[in-house]
Amino acid sequence: MKEFINWMADPIRSFPVVTLLYYLMMRYYRIVGTKKFAYISLAVLLPVVVWFCTDPNFVAIILWPDNIPINIIIVLIAWLTWYSLYRCAQNDERLEQGLTPIEATPENREKVWTWPNLVYVELMCMIGTTIFLVVWAIIFKAPLEEPANPTWAPNPAKAPWYFLGLQEMLVYFDPWMAGVVLPGLIVVGLLAVPYIDTNPKGNGYFTIAERKMAMWFFMFGWLVLWIYLIIVGTFLRGPNWTFYGPFEFWDFHKVVAEYNVNLSEFVWVKWLNMPMPHNMIVREFLGIILTAVYVVVLPPLSATTKWGKKLIGDMGKVRYYIFIFLLLGMTSLPIKMVLRWLFSLKYIIALPELELSL
Amino acid sequence: MSGKGFADKVRETQVWKSIFRHGPPNNARNRAAVIAGNVFLHLHPIKLKKSGVQLGYTWCMGGLTFFIFLALTVTGLLLMFYYRPTAEYAYNDIIALKEHVPLGIMREIHRWGAHAMVITVWLHMFRVFMTGSYKPPREFNWGVGVILLVLTLLLSFTGYLLPWDQLAIWAITVGSNMAKATPFLGHGGPGAALAQIGDFVMVSDKNDVRFQLLAGRFVGEPALLRFYILHCVFIPLVVGTLIAVHFWRVRKDGGISAPL
Ligand code: HEM
Numbered sequence: 330m331k332e333f334i335n336w337m338a339d340p341i342r343s344f345p346v347v348t349l350l351y352y353l354m355m356r357y358y359r360i361v362g363t364k365k366f367a368y369i370s371l372a373v374l375l376p377v378v379v380w381f382c383t384d385p386n387f388v389a390i391i392l393w394p395d396n397i398p399i400n401i402i403i404v405l406i407a408w409l410t411w412y413s414l415y416r417c418a419q420n421d422e423r424l425e426q427g428l429t430p431i432e433a434t435p436e437n438r439e440k441v442w443t444w445p446n447l448v449y450v451e452l453m454c455m456i457g458t459t460i461f462l463v464v465w466a467i468i469f470k471a472p473l474e475e476p477a478n479p480t481w482a483p484n485p486a487k488a489p490w491y492f493l494g495l496q497e498m499l500v501y502f503d504p505w506m507a508g509v510v511l512p513g514l515i516v517v518g519l520l521a522v523p524y525i526d527t528n529p530k531g532n533g534y535f536t537i538a539e540r541k542m543a544m545w546f547f548m549f550g551w552l553v554l555w556i557y558l559i560i561v562g563t564f565l566r567g568p569n570w571t572f573y574g575p576f577e578f579w580d581f582h583k584v585v586a587e588y589n590v591n592l593s594e595f596v597w598v599k600w601l602n603m604p605m606p607h608n609m610i611v612r613e614f615l616g617i618i619l620t621a622v623y624v625v626v627l628p629p630l631s632a633t634t635k636w637g638k639k640l641i642g643d644m645g646k647v648r649y650y651i652f653i654f655l656l657l658g659m660t661s662l663p664i665k666m667v668l669r670w671l672f673s674l675k676y677i678i679a680l681p682e683l684e685l686s687l
Numbered sequence: 688m689s690g691k692g693f694a695d696k697v698r699e700t701q702v703w704k705s706i707f708r709h710g711p712p713n714n715a716r717n718r719a720a721v722i723a724g725n726v727f728l729h730l731h732p733i734k735l736k737k738s739g740v741q742l743g744y745t746w747c748m749g750g751l752t753f754f755i756f757l758a759l760t761v762t763g764l765l766l767m768f769y770y771r772p773t774a775e776y777a778y779n780d781i782i783a784l785k786e787h788v789p790l791g792i793m794r795e796i797h798r799w800g801a802h803a804m805v806i807t808v809w810l811h812m813f814r815v816f817m818t819g820s821y822k823p824p825r826e827f828n829w830g831v832g833v834i835l836l837v838l839t840l841l842l843s844f845t846g847y848l849l850p851w852d853q854l855a856i857w858a859i860t861v862g863s864n865m866a867k868a869t870p871f872l873g874h875g876g877p878g879a880a881l882a883q884i885g886d887f888v889m890v891s892d893k894n895d896v897r898f899q900l901l902a903g904r905f906v907g908e909p910a911l912l913r914f915y916i917l918h919c920v921f922i923p924l925v926v927g928t929l930i931a932v933h934f935w936r937v938r939k940d941g942g943i944s945a946p947l
Contacts, residue, residue, distance in 0.1 A: 395854075397799075397802075398799075398802035398803070398805070398806060401803075401806060402806045402809070402810075405806065405810060406810070406813075409746065409810060409813065409814075412743075413813075413814075413817045416743070416817075417817075429946065430946055432738045432744065432945055432946050433945070433946035436737065437736065437737045437738040437741075437945075438736055438737070438738070438945070439736070439737050440734040440735060440736055440737070441734060441735065441736075441737050441740060442715075442718045442733070442734055443718075443722050443728075443731045443732060443733055443734060443735060444712050444718045444721050444722055444728070445712070445718075446740050447731060447735060447739075447740045448728065448731075450740060450742060450747065451747070451750055454742075454747040454750060454751055454754070455751075455754050458751055458754060458755065458803075459758075462755075462758070462796055462799060462800055462803065463792065463796065465795070465799045466792040466795030466796045466799055467792060467795075469795070469799070470795060471794045471795045471797075471798040471799070472854065473781055473782070473785070473850055473852050474852040474853040474854045475852060475853045476778045476851065476852060476853070477774070477778065477851045477852055477853060477855065477856040478853060478856075479856065479905060479906070479907070481853075482857055482860075483853050483854075483857055486857040486858070486860065486861050487858060487861065488858050488861045488862045489843065489844060489847050489858055489862075490802075491805050491840060491843065492840075492844070492862060495865075496861065503868065504864065504865050504867070504868035504875070504876075505868035505869065505870055505873075505876045505877055507865075508864075508865025508866075508868055509865060509866075509868055509869045509870065509873075509876070510870070516833060516837060519812075519833045519836075520829075520830050520833050522816075522821055522829065523821040523822060523823070523825070523826035523829050523830075524826060526821075526822070528822075529822065529823075530819075531819040531822075532819045532820070532822040532823075532944065532946070532947060533818060533819065533820060533822075533944035533945045533946045533947065534818060534819070534945075534946045535817055535818055536819075540819060543819075547816055551813065551816075682880070683877055683878070683880055683881070684868070684875055684876055684877050684878075684879065684880065685877035685878075
């Protein structure tokens with residue numbers, strides 16, 4: 330059983346599984362967002378977690394002090410995601426019946442005094458957080474390792490946990506993409522959200538039915554591409570950034586035979602049976618064409634589809650192209666992952682001469 | 688006895704009245720006065736919609752982010768009394784803190800609090816998205832929020848280096864190596880090789896963005912000083928200012944969002 334879980338946890342398998350779970354969750358949010366579902370999944374998950382915790386390797390990794398925040402965030406996100414779906418399901422049900430969202434009932438629109446209502450809630454939150462932090466601080470001492478030694482690197486050398494999603498992307502992309510371009514796109518994309526999402530509905534209340542597209546894209550990026558990758562980077566990557574299952578001991582000698590091939594090598598060596606050309610542009614022509622198609626041809630092409638036309642009608646051309654461009658940036662990650670797993674593809678374009686590999 | 692309790696008598700003293708300026712907040716006039724008359728509480732409106740008070744709506748995540756930021760400012764200030772940002776002292780000062788301050792948990796609170804702030808700021812953004820609160824008229828405030836999110840991460844990241852242990856310098860090495868790959872601006876990034884005139888290399892490891900960040904070609908003492916100042920002075924000031932803007936805009940944009 331443990332062997333099986335170790336085997337399943339490898340991103341090759343767990344990424345599709347997580348994506349599928351994500352799809353089911355969003356598709357059937359009316360079912361997921363019920364109290365009954367929550368109780369049943371708690372009843373199923375708790376014993377599983379307890380059983381997981383009987384394994385020393387698993388306990389060692391989750392109790393490492395700097396990993397505690399991730400345990401906390403996993404629990405909070407699971408709970409708050411469920412809670413959001415619950416609120417959305419409730420509101421969408423009401424909207425279907427022609428009622429207002431719960432947030433708009435006369436009772437909730439009524440104005441109340443800040444003192445004592447809000448001040449009291451805030452005080453309770455502050456006291457709760459203070460107790461929580463103090464208990465956390467008493468139980469877990471802040472770690473301090475050996476003094477800094479620039480000549481000896483620990484293995485694995487990990488960034489702080491909130492950047493491990495980015496470090497995990499380094500498996501699939503070079504640093505200029507994983508460390509600069511993609512994070513840049515995330516920030517720009519977030520800044521652009523209110524200007525791209527022109528749907529006036531769903532402002533100030535929980536709903537999925539009235540803003541399906543925004544929800545589906547955002548939640549995928551947030552839960553699957555960001556949080557899931559952080560979990561992988563933290564718990565499942567050991568020395569040399571090799572994959573280790575949750576019950577596996579971090580053995581420094583685990584060797585993983587991995588041999589990845591560039592697209593240009595596929596083209597020239599495997600398919601055409603020719604030596605690699607000297608001119609780098611000729612060598613990489615297919616990758617360059619494919620990338621150009623992806624970035625330059627796909628957006629206008631998508632604009633001619635029914636979906637694209639409708640969106641352009643709603644939001645106008647400028648917004649549409651910015652949106653598609655950001656979307657392509659986001660999907661480049663799962664695309665590269667899948668290509669790696671299916672074909673051991675290393676780079677679509679490999680131009681080490683220019684430090685420009687994709 | 689005149690029938691008044693001790694508390695009532697205290698409330699009638701000149702000292703009490705000079706501090707609070709109004710009677711107990713049990714009627715409309717005084718409830719307004721207590722919010723408007725207090726510099727901290729006046730961040731709030733005097734009345735607000737019931738949905739905005741409910742934990743189920745705001746999750747109080749923005750408020751908690753701010754509270755944790757304040758807690759970090761206080762504990763951080765206390766830590767500064769014990770810490771010197773040089774390669775010679777930094778690590779030993781942290782050890783000394785552990786050994787000489789009995790029952791001390793300031794470092795713990797500061798470290799775990801920093802993690803907690805990253806968590807709450809993410810969850811705050813999650814909530815704001817789920818309730819669609821970035822939609823007009825709150826687009827700009829969402830933008831201010833995104834910048835705050837980035838700065839929160841940078842604040843945490845710069846602080847990570849200060850203990851000057853193996854964890855610290857190597858985590859920062861991994862992180863700052865990314866800067867090396869910045870297109871055109873990092874010496875290992877795409878485009879840098881083009882910026883060369885004859886033998887003259889314009890972007891090298893001695894002047895690229897990573898060099899500017901670390902004040903050197905690797906994580907050494909100059910980087911420690913740079914990160915220390917960013918962490919203790921510069922970023923907190925910017926974050927504090929932006930939080931003020933953020934709160935002001937929450938009020939000006941019509942308070943906590945609710946269905947139109
Ligand atoms: C240091 C970081 C931050 C602090 C201290 C902070 C604080 C707050 C507070 C106290 C509120 C009042 C409502 C609430 O508590 O939910 C609020 C509202 C808001 N925040 Fe933040 N915030 C921060 C970061 C962010 C981020 C990262 C975003 C989004 C990307 C954001 C976007 C907003 C928006 C749009 C509102 C208005 C919400 C509404 O009206 O329902 N903030 N913020």
